[in-house]
Amino acid sequence: xxxxxxxxxxxxxxxxxxxxxxxxxxxxxxxxxxxxxxxxxxxxxxxxxxxxxxxxxxxxxxxxxxxxxxxxxxxxxxxxxxxxxxxxxxxxxxxxxxxxxxxxxxxxxxxxxxxxxxxx
Amino acid sequence: xxxxxxxxxxxxxxxxxxxxxxxxxxxxxxxxxxxxxxxxxxxxxxxxxxxxxxxxxxxxxxxxxxxxxxxxxxxxxxxxxxxxxxxxxxxxxxxxxxxxxxxxxxxxxxxxxxxxxxxxxxxxxxxxxxxxxxxxxxxxxxxxxxxxxxxxxxxxxxxxxxxxxxxxxxxxxxxxx
Numbered sequence: 001x002x003x004x005x006x007x008x009x010x011x012x013x014x015x016x017x018x019x020x021x022x023x024x025x026x027x028x029x030x031x032x033x034x035x036x037x038x039x040x041x042x043x044x045x046x047x048x049x050x051x052x053x054x055x056x057x058x059x060x061x062x063x064x065x066x067x068x069x070x071x072x073x074x075x076x077x078x079x080x081x082x083x084x085x086x087x088x089x090x091x092x093x094x095x096x097x098x099x100x101x102x103x104x105x106x107x108x109x110x111x112x113x114x115x116x117x118x119x120x
Numbered sequence: 121x122x123x124x125x126x127x128x129x130x131x132x133x134x135x136x137x138x139x140x141x142x143x144x145x146x147x148x149x150x151x152x153x154x155x156x157x158x159x160x161x162x163x164x165x166x167x168x169x170x171x172x173x174x175x176x177x178x179x180x181x182x183x184x185x186x187x188x189x190x191x192x193x194x195x196x197x198x199x200x201x202x203x204x205x206x207x208x209x210x211x212x213x214x215x216x217x218x219x220x221x222x223x224x225x226x227x228x229x230x231x232x233x234x235x236x237x238x239x240x241x242x243x244x245x246x247x248x249x250x251x252x253x254x255x256x257x258x259x260x261x262x263x264x265x266x267x268x269x270x271x272x273x274x275x276x277x278x279x280x281x282x283x284x285x286x287x288x289x290x291x292x293x294x295x296x297x
Binding site for chain 1: 147148151154155168169172173175176179180183242245246249250252253262263265266270
């Protein structure tokens with residue numbers, strides 16, 4: 001299941017045990033973007049013992065930050081309940097804004113294995 | 121008429137304003153403007169960390185106009201947004217009309233943010249993320265904090281004219297020394 005990228009939303013690719021998000025996120029209407037993503041994510045995690053999320057973002061606006069916060073909170077809750085969850089936060093080497101954003105999300109997560117990965 | 125055209129041309133060039141939009145702003149218009157602004161930024165400066173910050177402030181300012189400008193046309197908020205070169209980076213400016221009654225509240229929020237250092241801004245951002253949007257906010261209520269965090273500095277001015285209150289909101293992004 002792939003949700004294609006638009007000029008203002010990232011590509012979201014779901015496969016067994018994996019969710020990959022790549023691109024920029026500053027949608028007109030965040031709920032329109034986030035609802036299908038969250039429902040696919042919940043369905044994927046409910047069927048998995050291990051789940052991996054790979055995020056490669058180049059920009060997201062302040063309205064999307066709340067979505068990512070809720071997204072990670074859901075992952076952390078699921079990890080707490082026993083699903084083994086790995087998050088890989090990929091950022092361009094020189095992009096201090098996205099590196100910092102990843103670090104800040106990581107700070108609030110207790111049960112998820114969060115990996116920050118520079119992509120050069 | 122001709123002199124107006126020349127004045128506008130000279131004003132923009134002299135102050136280094138390479139992008140300016142004035143009029144009704146909707147999310148659809150922002151989508152189009154975003155791609156223009158991105159092209160211009162990558163053409164003028166290829167250092168992506170800087171241009172990302174400029175773009176981020178531009179989007180927050182534009183969405184602020186779309187959502188909160190008092191002067192409205194259907195779903196659009198009327199205002200202006202512009203981006204200029206400065207001697208050490210970029211200046212991103214926005215102007216729109218606001219309800220005079222919200223001036224005091226805006227002034228309070230922005231003054232608080234202006235006096236915060238990076239660590240305090242980060243804490244305020246996280247607190248707002250956890251608490252969710254404040255009353256009367258369409259977005260997450262994070263826009264002003266985002267601009268404060270992405271800019272090297274910002275300022276704001278309220279101008280009363282012809283029974284209108286204009287809100288001038290400016291952010292600077294400096295290149296690393």
